[in-house]
Amino acid sequence: MVLNIGEVPQGSGFWWDFSMALGFAGMAMMGVQFFLTARFKRASAPFGIDIIYYFHRYLAIAAFIFIFLHFLIIRIDNVEALGVINPFEAPWYMTTGRISLLLFMLLILSSLFRKQLKIEYETWRITHIVIAVSAFLLALSHIEGVGYYIADPEKRWLWTAYTLFFVLLMVYVRIIKPWGMKKHPYKVVEVKKEFGDSYTLALEPEGHAGMHFKAGQFAWLTLKDSPYHIKEHPFSFSSSPHKNRIEFTIKELGDFTKTIKDTPIGEIAYLDGPYGTFSVENYPDAPGFVFITAGVGAAPIMSMLRSLADKKDKRPLVLLDINNDWESIIFRDELEEMQNHLNLKLIHLLTKADDSWQGEKGRISKELFQRILPKDLRELEYFICGPKPVSDATQKELYGLKVPLGKVHFELFDMV
Numbered sequence: 001m002v003l004n005i006g007e008v009p010q011g012s013g014f015w016w017d018f019s020m021a022l023g024f025a026g027m028a029m030m031g032v033q034f035f036l037t038a039r040f041k042r043a044s045a046p047f048g049i050d051i052i053y054y055f056h057r058y059l060a061i062a063a064f065i066f067i068f069l070h071f072l073i074i075r076i077d078n079v080e081a082l083g084v085i086n087p088f089e090a091p092w093y094m095t096t097g098r099i100s101l102l103l104f105m106l107l108i109l110s111s112l113f114r115k116q117l118k119i120e121y122e123t124w125r126i127t128h129i130v131i132a133v134s135a136f137l138l139a140l141s142h143i144e145g146v147g148y149y150i151a152d153p154e155k156r157w158l159w160t161a162y163t164l165f166f167v168l169l170m171v172y173v174r175i176i177k178p179w180g181m182k183k184h185p186y187k188v189v190e191v192k193k194e195f196g197d198s199y200t201l202a203l204e205p206e207g208h209a210g211m212h213f214k215a216g217q218f219a220w221l222t223l224k225d226s227p228y229h230i231k232e233h234p235f236s237f238s239s240s241p242h243k244n245r246i247e248f249t250i251k252e253l254g255d256f257t258k259t260i261k262d263t264p265i266g267e268i269a270y271l272d273g274p275y276g277t278f279s280v281e282n283y284p285d286a287p288g289f290v291f292i293t294a295g296v297g298a299a300p301i302m303s304m305l306r307s308l309a310d311k312k313d314k315r316p317l318v319l320l321d322i323n324n325d326w327e328s329i330i331f332r333d334e335l336e337e338m339q340n341h342l343n344l345k346l347i348h349l350l351t352k353a354d355d356s357w358q359g360e361k362g363r364i365s366k367e368l369f370q371r372i373l374p375k376d377l378r379e380l381e382y383f384i385c386g387p388k389p390v391s392d393a394t395q396k397e398l399y400g401l402k403v404p405l406g407k408v409h410f411e412l413f414d415m416v
């Protein structure tokens, strides 16, 4: 649209113009990526931040294909226009264009194949931000340098405003937002050992009212460092939102989570949140809820159960808690006790049970769900949280039982 404002430059043949249109469209889509990942609560609330991140991933791939085609079409249709590759002889804006194309490619490949390339999450995240900003700014400078399509004053003005918008967005994400978090610190008040190699980290607000969240939501946690630091990890609240004290239950898994047990009492923490749509509170009229969880996926479910207990909710609840063995059931004592306050049917499914185990064992199946779910199973709201294979298998069985799609909600702990 911007390209059609003011005087439209002479066309230069279909393929040339098409290639330019692809380049501009790709860049507009790349710009949107910064907005998508800025974690604006209002913008992400209707979809959930995990969906936003998936959208970010696929839109970025589409944007890259557009930008790559922009280059490829010129390469095939009018190779002379690209000039020499040697950066000492080529115009500077052609070199910035080439470098940005390579950086965009690196960005996409390193994100799609991070695990296969064995790139650590933290290393990937920092380089992802640096490469994304560099590639975007270099591509903008390429457009400015070529200048032909934005020569008209109105277009130049709009293009500069577009550039400025993204620079301000970066300033907001990296400076203003952390500054807001710095004014709302939390203090670690307890680190409690749980079953299943997990620890509950309890925080209390320092000099402010704390955070209002819905049971089942999550926040990004930064410990030790200042909120300006890039090292932050997402964790679901495991506590009830009706308490002043905020708790996260964290399973030892990698570099950061293995340090939780050594967190000193009094340590300052910063939270960015709340985020997510995985909450019973979004379904106040549901006749009942079914929770299916595996391992530490129990954390957001526990927040919901604790919240329902605090509100003395009497609706029927079913919890299928899947773990390897009895020792891995993180909240097993409290869950037993909760049955006294809630209308809760608790089923433990052990995948590596020994012969002495009398309860459910093995894998989830249609028969299991038929056995444990009430007759009105299609009326209930379902919340699934666990590793992707468990989540996928559960959804498949539920759809097989004709549970409507809109009643099945899931949270994955692996959004990147």
Ligand SMILES: Cc1cc2nc3c(=O)[nH]c(=O)nc-3n(C[C@H](O)[C@H](O)[C@H](O)COP(=O)(O)OP(=O)(O)OC[C@H]3O[C@@H](n4cnc5c(N)ncnc54)[C@H](O)[C@@H]3O)c2cc1C
Binding pocket: 120, 121, 122, 218, 231, 232, 233, 234, 235, 236, 237, 248, 249, 250, 251, 252, 253, 254, 255, 256, 257, 258, 296, 299, 300, 411, 412, 413, 414, 415, 416
């Ligand atoms: C919405 C959401 C809620 C979560 N809630 C919980 C919870 O309640 N309890 C719990 O124990 N775990 C939870 N997790 C998972 C937790 O964030 C990761 O296990 C943790 O960040 C791993 O960090 P690490 O350095 O210890 O492990 P690493 O070995 O560095 O990472 C293991 C894997 O965790 C993921 N990961 C690592 N760092 C981050 C990060 N900063 N942001 C996003 N993903 C990352 C990556 O996929 C990585 O491959 C949640 C994740 C998400 C996305």
